[in-house]
Amino acid sequence: MDTNDSLRVASLWHLMHAISQQLSPTTGCSEIELLEADTFDLHIFQSLTGTKLFVVCEPGTQHMEALLKVIYELYTDYVLNNPFYETKIPIRCELFDINLTQAIQKDRVALLGR
Amino acid sequence: MIGTGKIKQYANVLDKPLGKGKQEVSLSAFAFLFSELVQYNQTQVDNISELETRLEDAGYAVGARVLELLCHRDKGNRRETRLLGILSFVHSTVWKVLFGKVADSLEKGTEHEDEYMISEKELLVNRFISIPKDMGTFHCGAFVAGIVKGVLENVGFPAVVTAHFVPVEGQQRPRTTILIKFAEEVLRREARLG
Numbered sequence: 001m002d003t004n005d006s007l008r009v010a011s012l013w014h015l016m017h018a019i020s021q022q023l024s025p026t027t028g029c030s031e032i033e034l035l036e037a038d039t040f041d042l043h044i045f046q047s048l049t050g051t052k053l054f055v056v057c058e059p060g061t062q063h064m065e066a067l068l069k070v071i072y073e074l075y076t077d078y079v080l081n082n083p084f085y086e087t088k089i090p091i092r093c094e095l096f097d098i099n100l101t102q103a104i105q106k107d108r109v110a111l112l113g114r
Numbered sequence: 115m116i117g118t119g120k121i122k123q124y125a126n127v128l129d130k131p132l133g134k135g136k137q138e139v140s141l142s143a144f145a146f147l148f149s150e151l152v153q154y155n156q157t158q159v160d161n162i163s164e165l166e167t168r169l170e171d172a173g174y175a176v177g178a179r180v181l182e183l184l185c186h187r188d189k190g191n192r193r194e195t196r197l198l199g200i201l202s203f204v205h206s207t208v209w210k211v212l213f214g215k216v217a218d219s220l221e222k223g224t225e226h227e228d229e230y231m232i233s234e235k236e237l238l239v240n241r242f243i244s245i246p247k248d249m250g251t252f253h254c255g256a257f258v259a260g261i262v263k264g265v266l267e268n269v270g271f272p273a274v275v276t277a278h279f280v281p282v283e284g285q286q287r288p289r290t291t292i293l294i295k296f297a298e299e300v301l302r303r304e305a306r307l308g
Contacts, residue, residue, distance in 0.1 A: 081145040081242035083152035084249070094244040098286060
């Protein structure tokens with residue numbers, strides 16, 4: 001997916017999120033956390049500041065919330081501390097990418113080991 | 115009995131005794147502050163070498179003050195006159211106080227007599243920073259180079275100090291080298307001292 005597609009999909013999601021908040025059948029529900037489809041699962045993590053992190057994975061994968069929290073920590077460490085990152089542009093931080101792939105691989109290894 | 119439990123108030127802050135100081139400072143706080151320093155300087159300059167110069171100047175001020183403090187606290191006001199002495203002072207004491215550990219290595223340059231290198235796998239100031247590809251050879255370690263320069267120049271060993279990335283095979287991230295090139299008079303004096 002190139003950057004234009006990601007931006008398009010992200011804005012679509014923002015719209016859906018706003019609509020779902022209004023349509024929720026149960027009271028006290030604030031956001032969509034999990035979207036289950038036939039071929040994939042979509043997990044969402046929303047931080048206190050409103051930043052949303054998405055993970056698309058195989059159906060039935062466990063422990064995605066922990067992974068999302070780890071990714072959020074990496075985001076605050078390597079993206080927000082980077083003086084060359086401006087907000088609202090696509091992230092192009094080398095350290096963030098390296099640590100992100102490491103975290104995902106570690107998670108995959110832990111999953112297969114179980 | 116007299117004055118028990120009362121802390122002595124100093125009228126002038128200069129009269130207060132120099133304590134050991136806070137041993138630890140939050141890394142995140144420093145990372146944010148340094149990131150803001152770099153961003154602010156980016157708005158003030160037109161090109162990369164000016165940005166490096168500005169960071170170096172900021173580090174120079176830190177180096178001068180750190181030297182005074184350490185001479186008083188750790189060295190008992192003794193002065194270093196030999197080249198190797200001052201280099202090991204920078205490599206161990208200054209690094210320990212600033213970054214919590216001694217530098218990874220200190221080497222003498224093979225090509226020139228007046229070059230020495232302090233190497234570090236990853237500088238603390240660079241820990242969270244990824245340089246974008248279009249910035250080329252810019253190195254935020256210019257700040258640390260400035261600190262070293264401040265220490266050396268104020269102790270009587272004028273030098274030109276720069277920070278470089280040195281690619282290492284087998285490792286994704288290159289190591290950082292602080293290159294110290296001493297002035298002519300330093301080498302002459304060293305030769306005279308024997």
